[in-house]
Amino acid sequence: MKPLKEYPNFNVVDHPLVKHKITYVRDKYTCKKVFKELVDEIGIFLAYELTQDFPLQEVEVETPLCKTRTQILGGKKPVLVPILRAGVGMLDGFLKIMPSARIGHIGISRDEETLLPNAYYCKLPVDSYQRTIVLIDPMLATGGSAVAAAAKIKEVGCKRIKFMCLIAAPEGVKAFCEAHPDIEVYAGCLDEKLNEKGYILPGLGDAGDRLCGTKPNPYMPPMGVRFF
Numbered sequence: 001m002k003p004l005k006e007y008p009n010f011n012v013v014d015h016p017l018v019k020h021k022i023t024y025v026r027d028k029y030t031c032k033k034v035f036k037e038l039v040d041e042i043g044i045f046l047a048y049e050l051t052q053d054f055p056l057q058e059v060e061v062e063t064p065l066c067k068t069r070t071q072i073l074g075g076k077k078p079v080l081v082p083i084l085r086a087g088v089g090m091l092d093g094f095l096k097i098m099p100s101a102r103i104g105h106i107g108i109s110r111d112e113e114t115l116l117p118n119a120y121y122c123k124l125p126v127d128s129y130q131r132t133i134v135l136i137d138p139m140l141a142t143g144g145s146a147v148a149a150a151a152k153i154k155e156v157g158c159k160r161i162k163f164m165c166l167i168a169a170p171e172g173v174k175a176f177c178e179a180h181p182d183i184e185v186y187a188g189c190l191d192e193k194l195n196e197k198g199y200i201l202p203g204l205g206d207a208g209d210r211l212c213g214t215k216p217n218p219y220m221p222p223m224g225v226r227f228f
């Protein structure tokens with residue numbers, strides 16, 4: 001994991017398999033099915049890094065040979081909070097390695113003209129303030145959505161928050177880390193910049209559309225081409 005010098009709470013999960021898989025999610029010819037599978041797989045790596053400091057508790061277990069003292073996760077289960085819509089598509093990787101995690105939802109959409117976030121929904125487990133919150137969104141572009149989502153979660157009393165994303169733009173890193181220096185960010189990669197429409201370059205396009213299939217895909221791979 002590599003923290004940025006300017007923003008020590010921003011970490012890039014610097015792993016060859018993450019780099020490999022991000023290459024294929026970027027590819028415009030990657031179909032919906034493979035795109036979702038890759039996002040799930042990258043989510044597992046991000047979740048692995050993000051949970052490194054989760055507390056443990058000692059327990060006794062009986063193996064077929066003897067009793068031994070060992071460790072399991074301690075404390076309350078975390079709450080995974082995907083930012084609707086695209087964040088929901090990135091939930092499954094985390095749930096695969098921690099299926100007992102609780103789930104909340106926060107609805108924020110970005111106005112396509114102003115790029116400002118519009119918060120339209122928030123439903124969290126009632127005792128969220130006692131738990132670690134993991135905010136999830138594949139894209140940190142201007143940072144508006146993630147900054148607003150974290151502020152909303154703080155408003156209900158949550159103190160321990162982490163954020164994971166697939167691709168971050170420098171503009172979003174600056175906005176998020178300056179607004180929430182207390183929140184550790186785990187990203188799959190740091191891209192170059194935003195374009196004039198607020199899309200990340202090189203990025204992967206519209207994460208929500210690619211995960212949900214809301215727009216026709218003009219880049220169907222030629223028959224017979226399979227990446228995996």
Ligand code: PRP
Pocket residue numbers: 083084085086087108109110111115117137138139140141142143144145146172198207208209
């Ligand atoms: C996308 C993405 C983030 C947001 C990032 O969502 O999933 O939530 O944009 O942009 P920002 O950092 O500039 O705020 P979008 O608003 O397009 O909604 P969607 O998930 O419903 O597609």
Ligand code: URA
Pocket residue numbers: 086139141198199200201203204205206207208
């Ligand atoms: N939202 C996306 O889905 N993609 C971007 O590049 C920026 C915001």
